[in-house]
Amino acid sequence: MQTTRYERASGLAIGESTGQIITVSAGSVWYGVSEYAETAVTSASSNADFYYHSAGVWTKSTVSTYNNTQYDDGTTLQTLTSNRYAVNWVYRYIDGSGLPKIAYVLGSGDYTLAQAQGATVPTPPPILTSMAILVGRIIVVKSAVTATEIDSAFTTVFAGSTVTDHNSLAGLQGGTT
DSSP states (O other): OOOSTTEEEEEOOEEEETTTEEEEOOEEEEETTEEEEEOOEESTTTOEEEEEEETTEEEEEEESSOOSSEEEOSSSEEEOOTTOEEEEEEEEEOSOSSSOOEEEEEOSSOBOHHHHHTOOOOOOOHHHHHHEEEEEEEEEETTOSSOSEEEETTTOOOOOOOOOOGGGOTTSTTOOO
């Protein structure tokens, strides 16, 4: 019996098809003690939610393709510099009867390829933490028509964030705020 919220059992492989279309294969997901069979989906025909910041507030657009020209600095969308990379963090909504079935958020930087590969998963909007599972990331160089790299969240360990402010370590023995 499974009790972990949104635990992948099988499938949900991330990919792309021609024209920056996100694909997610069929799969099985546990939600608490219930198992859900999820069908294969694509972002084509406006089947993806794109969440981004506008004036520091989460905003949503329904789209058909992933983003290859921008990044989200946490306040607003910014245009990538030439030869820099966007990271699209892709989620699959679980057991929703309506469209869309896919969602994504952008990484927070104007990345080199090495920086994109080492990027951490940004904090998504609350709807994604409660209604979706991270399936992977798509790294793409500015304005490219195909991805540079596609990584599954189930086979790739994404970089963790590091503590940069040791005052944030309150509660440790001997630590103070």
